[in-house]
Amino acid sequence: MSWSKSLIKVPVGPEAARRDESGLDDARCGTLRPVISPMSVHVEGTGAGPITARITTPSGAEARVTTESNYPLDHSHTPWLPPLLTAGMRKGWDITFDGPVDSTALRGASEVQKVFLDWYPKRFREVSISAEPGRVATGATGVGCFFSGGVDSFYSAITQSDRITHLIFVHGFDIGIDDESLAIRALAGARESAAELGKPLIEVKTTIRSAFGNRLPLDWGYDFHGAALAHVGLALSQHLSTVIIPSSNCREELAPWGSHPDLDPLWSSGTVVFEHHELDLQRLGKIRRIGGNRTAMNHLRVCWENPDGAFNCGRCAKCVRTQIGLSVAGAQCTTFPGGIDVRAVRRMNLRSRDRGYLKTALAAMQASGISHAELRQAVNTAIRRSYWTPALFYMRSAGARVGQVIRRSLRR
Numbered sequence: 001m002s003w004s005k006s007l008i009k010v011p012v013g014p015e016a017a018r019r020d021e022s023g024l025d026d027a028r029c030g031t032l033r034p035v036i037s038p039m040s041v042h043v044e045g046t047g048a049g050p051i052t053a054r055i056t057t058p059s060g061a062e063a064r065v066t067t068e069s070n071y072p073l074d075h076s077h078t079p080w081l082p083p084l085l086t087a088g089m090r091k092g093w094d095i096t097f098d099g100p101v102d103s104t105a106l107r108g109a110s111e112v113q114k115v116f117l118d119w120y121p122k123r124f125r126e127v128s129i130s131a132e133p134g135r136v137a138t139g140a141t142g143v144g145c146f147f148s149g150g151v152d153s154f155y156s157a158i159t160q161s162d163r164i165t166h167l168i169f170v171h172g173f174d175i176g177i178d179d180e181s182l183a184i185r186a187l188a189g190a191r192e193s194a195a196e197l198g199k200p201l202i203e204v205k206t207t208i209r210s211a212f213g214n215r216l217p218l219d220w221g222y223d224f225h226g227a228a229l230a231h232v233g234l235a236l237s238q239h240l241s242t243v244i245i246p247s248s249n250c251r252e253e254l255a256p257w258g259s260h261p262d263l264d265p266l267w268s269s270g271t272v273v274f275e276h277h278e279l280d281l282q283r284l285g286k287i288r289r290i291g292g293n294r295t296a297m298n299h300l301r302v303c304w305e306n307p308d309g310a311f312n313c314g315r316c317a318k319c320v321r322t323q324i325g326l327s328v329a330g331a332q333c334t335t336f337p338g339g340i341d342v343r344a345v346r347r348m349n350l351r352s353r354d355r356g357y358l359k360t361a362l363a364a365m366q367a368s369g370i371s372h373a374e375l376r377q378a379v380n381t382a383i384r385r386s387y388w389t390p391a392l393f394y395m396r397s398a399g400a401r402v403g404q405v406i407r408r409s410l411r412r
């Protein structure tokens, strides 16, 4: 891989044969196929305002992505490296930055590529990055910690309080960029929490997920959210030298995931270092720790489904497993709507990760002597149903296709 402005890498052999999505590749040309234009990145804006990247894809489509904050942001190209590299690898697009990118971040980017290619060899492709290596010393010494108001972020904020100087709240990640009403409520909770924890709150709003994650075939959880967090952390380089990313999983649960201890530190630049925090404690351990903190119990926000704008719906897999954890911990949290709705639990839509989390939560409930047979049955029903739902979907689709073929043959 080269970072030289004059050198664009042209893959050959099997790599070239895989790269045919743009329609410009011609496998018949072998190694003499035409060079595909790279994805180009131009950064707009200066001073204390928002930072904006104008991105032109190989097909000539343009997109603008904007990030703004109540703190001045880094107007260099460096913050755009993580999301652009992730998107470029997913699409097989080489990348050209028309300004310098931090040299440490560029070196880390080549390691990031190895991790993604190892995890997702069929979905991600190696790309080249064309950018002038640069470095800007900011002298910042702050320690920031991402703070959504969930279990992981409350745990890191509380246990790392001695060294954290700022908490970072982002609108545009778990809260949709257009969902102003939920954003206002969540931000109010984050402001109160930060004030009670004695930390200034850095407030960020970004279109990065809506511009990339929702348009390109990027999975927010598996592919993109770590790169999006890194974008925000790097954008705060004037204030922070360390950014803590609260872990989603403990060591035993580790699997390919957008924020991961093998990945997050690789997004570091010469001025901002990323730390993936806490691998030794399971979620229940974190809930036990924050269960005794009044601020956490008055502001905990875990729901990412938010039906009808609910703060914590109390019915989705994440809400249910958190409520089970809270009851096991004997904690009183004020942000859930009463008790667990067992009928709703039975109808939960579960992803494969949710099954493991819920089984662990049920085992902890049993181990702590809490007897809730109806809830256990409901969770087990939801888990069993989640194995059958994809099979039924495929059977239905296959049935529809067979029906189509029969109808067509009858029309002939």
Ligand SMILES: [Zn+2]
Pocket (backbone or CB within 6 Å): 302, 303, 304, 305, 306, 312, 313, 314, 315, 316, 317, 318, 319, 320
């Ligand atoms: Zn929920």
